Amino acid sequence: MTxxxxxxxxxxxxxxxSWVEGAPEKNVWTGVKVSGKPRAEIATWRCKRCGFLEQYAAHQTDRSQETKKQMQAVLLALLIVLIVLLVVGAVALLALAVSR
Structure with a gap:
């Protein structure tokens, strides 16, 4: 057992x-440090007769693609915000120039 x-x-x-390998380590920002630790999704089985549950974490999941997609989404959102700020700033400067 691990x-x-x-x-x-x-x-x-x-x-x-998900099941995360290793002892939980506290993190000020996220509550528990999990980056770089192997993970596995938990599958649960239930007995129809008595309701007893068994859980298994059989296969480790590869989080690198998920993390990459999350980072890409954050960067895209930041890029959109920057473009909006540039457009608003340009419109404000144009309005200021026209009013003089």
């Missing part, structure tokens, strides 16, 4: 729980 913990990482959404 030490790990179940990660609760949803922010108003719905997701499959």
């Amino acid at each position: 030490e790990g913990f179940v990660l609760d990482a949803t922010h108003g959404g719905v997701a499959v729980s």
Whole structure:
């Protein structure tokens, strides 16, 4: 058996729980440090007769693609904000120049 913990990482959404390898380490910003630690999605099985649950974290998930997509989304959002600010600034300067 390998030490790990179940990660609760949803922010108003719905997701499959993950098991993270290693002891939980506190992080001031995110609560628990998880970057660089292997993860596996948790599959749960339920007995129809008694309701007993068994959980398995069989396959490690590759988070590198997910992280890359998240970073791309953040960079795209920042780029859009910068473009909007530039357009607003240009319109304001044009309005100032015209009013003089």
